[in-house]
Amino acid sequence: MSGQNQVLEIGSSPHVTSGASVDVIMRNVFFALLPVCVFAVFAFGIAAALTLTTATLTCVVTEHVICRLNRKPTTVGDWSVAITGLLYGLTLPPDLPLWMVAVGAIFAVAVGKALFGGLGCNAFNPALVGRAFLQAAFPQAMTHWSLPFAADRFSELPGSILAFPFAEPVYDAVTAATPLARMKFEAIQAENPDLLWGLTSGSVGETCGALILLGGAYLVARNMMNWRIPVSIMLTVSLITWVFMQIDPAVYPRPAFMLFSGGLMLGAVFMATDMVASPITNAGCWVYGMLIGGLVVVIRFWGGMPEGVMYAILLANAVSPHIDFLIQPRVFGTGRGAG
């Protein structure tokens, strides 16, 4: 914003814009996600590539069809639905049948986005809406994890991924419990480096914390993401976990494990920061992040499931309009010192 060669818009406000339109931001989110996607394909092979492609394509096609049905110009061109699809694909298990990927993608765009009024009106993160539906509809398939870095991952497809539409998948690959499931059911914590560099099993894009942080840092540097949300989530989770670890280290894991296991990194950096479903003010973002962090810890420690990031973010999405209502910036010229 040098102000030197800037074009001033004549007409109604705003007169000065940052030049960041929806498609510019979305393209940058895509660049930020690119390393994560490349790593996902590297770790899980063709299965991950197919999952991501199916998720993105189905989301784009669904959006296009819905726009056509409503006799409105298609909004596929703003990239936002493609990003939704990509993010949604990154949250899925790598050997999920492709037909389930497509069902969840249709649900994500049709119910999570279009029914609420399209981009800018969605109350919940559409990608997570799609995933939550799959989790409720197909709980077995959604908790089946394949081994990362399998030797034949570039030559062979897991049989389950090509299951006939509406048919039950048949699993032939070796299963691997996620670090969180092992923590919950066997009380074994994964090592820090494994979690940081993504050597564990898990969803397509959630394993490598380092690359997700890199993507987040890029977006923060370009001022396209509110850094307060992920920082607030991570601080809250670390703090609560640290307190409980002091009480009983045998039962409760260490903070670093909580931060880098499961979908916390992906959720905190790319899902919770959804510009539409998160609060507007900076103070609101801190509260929102704390809420997500608190819910994640509660669900992971005392809930029935090993992972809770998705539900924590969806619940916080539901609360974010209320946060905006309660935490409002002081109107200029009123309040303190205004007399």
Add this chain to the structure above:
Amino acid sequence: MASKEVTSTDEFVKGLWRDNPVFIQVLGMCPALAVSNTALNALAMGLATTFVLLMSGLSVSLLRNFIPREARIVCYICIIATFVTSVDYLIMALSLELHRALGAFIALIVVNCLILGRAEAFASKHKPGRALLDGLGMGVGFTLALLFIGVVREILGSGSLFGVAVFPDGFQTWTVMVLPSGGFFAMALWLLIVNRIKQKQAAAAKTVEVTS
């Protein structure tokens, strides 16, 4: 429409589509969402409600000149509760399994606002014959609506219809459809379709008016 005299068939037919209790009036949501997880449960709940609607409509209509205005709700509830209790015992005698599946929702027919609503809005103001027809129409409309929801939920959620498998082995069941959230999804789906048809009808009626 208003100038035309309301015929007996109209009293019956209006509950099926124009004033359908579930899809248009959106009444009786509690049983419609809670016990429509299979087609059989939906049908049983619909029939039980129809019976109570018919009998309570008839009784309220017959007693309409004796029920004091100030205490009418109490009287209606007493009448409705009588028939709900008899239907409760009837289902228990016919099939204990079905009775267990429907659970507390049979007893809860007492507070189904559809029944109280018809007693208050229709039966207390009309002759017994009309009240019977109205109750039958509303009951059949309610049963059909529940059946529509139940069929969708059972086919997707259990891969069967009235307990008979409709898909070859290996069908992936959609667990969410037998859960409470599945009731909302199926309900919303039908509401979407019904509202779409109604919009089309309204638009068509408008063009007919303009052209004629």
